[in-house]
Amino acid sequence: MEYRRLGRTDLNVSVICLGTMTWGQQNTQDEAFEQLDYATSNNVNFIDTAEMYPVPAMEETFTRTETIIGNWLEKRGKRDDLVIATKIVGPAERFPYVRGGPRLTRDQIFTAIDGSLSRLKTDYVDLYQLHWPDRNSNFFGKLGYEHDAEEEFTPIEETLSALDELVKAGKVRHIGLSNETPWGLMKFLEWAEKKGWPRVASVQNPYGLLNRTYEVGLAECSIREDAGLLAYSPLGGGALSGKYLNGARPEGARTTLWPQYFGRYLKENGIKATESYVKLAKDNGLDPAQMALAYVNSRSFVTANIIGATSMEQLKSNIGSADITLSDDVLAEIENIQTQWPNPCP
Numbered sequence: 001m002e003y004r005r006l007g008r009t010d011l012n013v014s015v016i017c018l019g020t021m022t023w024g025q026q027n028t029q030d031e032a033f034e035q036l037d038y039a040t041s042n043n044v045n046f047i048d049t050a051e052m053y054p055v056p057a058m059e060e061t062f063t064r065t066e067t068i069i070g071n072w073l074e075k076r077g078k079r080d081d082l083v084i085a086t087k088i089v090g091p092a093e094r095f096p097y098v099r100g101g102p103r104l105t106r107d108q109i110f111t112a113i114d115g116s117l118s119r120l121k122t123d124y125v126d127l128y129q130l131h132w133p134d135r136n137s138n139f140f141g142k143l144g145y146e147h148d149a150e151e152e153f154t155p156i157e158e159t160l161s162a163l164d165e166l167v168k169a170g171k172v173r174h175i176g177l178s179n180e181t182p183w184g185l186m187k188f189l190e191w192a193e194k195k196g197w198p199r200v201a202s203v204q205n206p207y208g209l210l211n212r213t214y215e216v217g218l219a220e221c222s223i224r225e226d227a228g229l230l231a232y233s234p235l236g237g238g239a240l241s242g243k244y245l246n247g248a249r250p251e252g253a254r255t256t257l258w259p260q261y262f263g264r265y266l267k268e269n270g271i272k273a274t275e276s277y278v279k280l281a282k283d284n285g286l287d288p289a290q291m292a293l294a295y296v297n298s299r300s301f302v303t304a305n306i307i308g309a310t311s312m313e314q315l316k317s318n319i320g321s322a323d324i325t326l327s328d329d330v331l332a333e334i335e336n337i338q339t340q341w342p343n344p345c346p
Contacts, residue, residue, distance in 0.1 A: 004303050007226050014045050016322050018039045022054055026054070026310045040078060040082070045082050050086055052098075069120055074121045087129040088129070090134060091104070104130055127172075129175070134154040141346050160188060176200060185203055185227060204229075207299075212338065229299075231302055234293055239266060242278040245278065297322060
């Protein structure tokens with residue numbers, strides 16, 4: 001397993017990060033424990049979760065994933081060997097059950113971290129991330145920015161000042177952003193430099209063969225500012241495994257269970273691109289999912305690749321991608337496919 005430095009911190013994290021958003025809904029606690037045991041025994045030291053998980057987010061399941069991880073940590077006692085990352089929910093009208101409507105204000109940040117620490121059964125989290133910005137911007141697949149001069153949002157300096165207090169209190173070691181833009185990342189870094197507040201260590205955004213929009217502006221920021229990408233949805237919700245091709249909807253799969261939430265990677269051009277990537281993998285004796293993950297692992301701006309699995313077979317395959325190096329010919333053909341079907345599922 002390869003390890004990479006998390007930002008400018010003293011933490012080294014495995015290039016494969018164990019994602020957890022299925023635990024408590026698609027996966028039981030026992031299944032989550034099995035995944036954790038296997039991943040950690042195979043040198044994965046990085047675990048990512050969120051107070052919102054599992055997904056799709058629902059009032060009756062909100063926070064369940066953190067609780068499962070806390071139960072495992074209590075039972076196994078491996079806390080100091082691991083890098084645990086979690087996230088605070090950003091503003092959204094559909095989450096009135098989260099603190100009466102989530103915002104990234106000082107009071108809500110303080111309340112949220114105490115809840116996460118209690119559920120995780122730990123005194124600190126290694127990486128505390130803002131799940132999405134407080135302001136209106138381009139995230140969750142939105143490409144065309146529409147400015148609202150009258151918009152009110154929590155100032156970045158208030159949010160970062162509160163995170164500084166958490167770091168000084170020892171509840172948080174480092175901070176990260178998620179679903180962020182180049183402007184947002186650079187403003188957080190600007191305020192950190194001005195005030196001596198915590199420096200953003202990472203950006204958790206979607207990235208994979210079906211969505212390489214991170215490369216447009218944020219990749220340069222990640223490299224020059226040492227704030228690497230934690231890539232989520234590297235398989236496009238499982239689409240790049242090829243399991244949804246020809247209209248297939250496997251029993252128990254996320255898109256089968258909740259098509260209203262997870263159609264993002266099944267657009268017409270996305271399907272055509274997926275067909276090309278799956279064929280490329282098979283023509284070269286590669287597993288399609290492992291090829292897609294190995295590509296993400298190979299990017300210089302990526303700190304870690306967040307994989308998620310509902311079965312042990314998927315988990316073993318995903319972790320195994322860390323041992324795969326793609327040939328120059330395969331990489332060149334991936335670029336050809338990207339040129340033909342550029343970012344079909346942003």
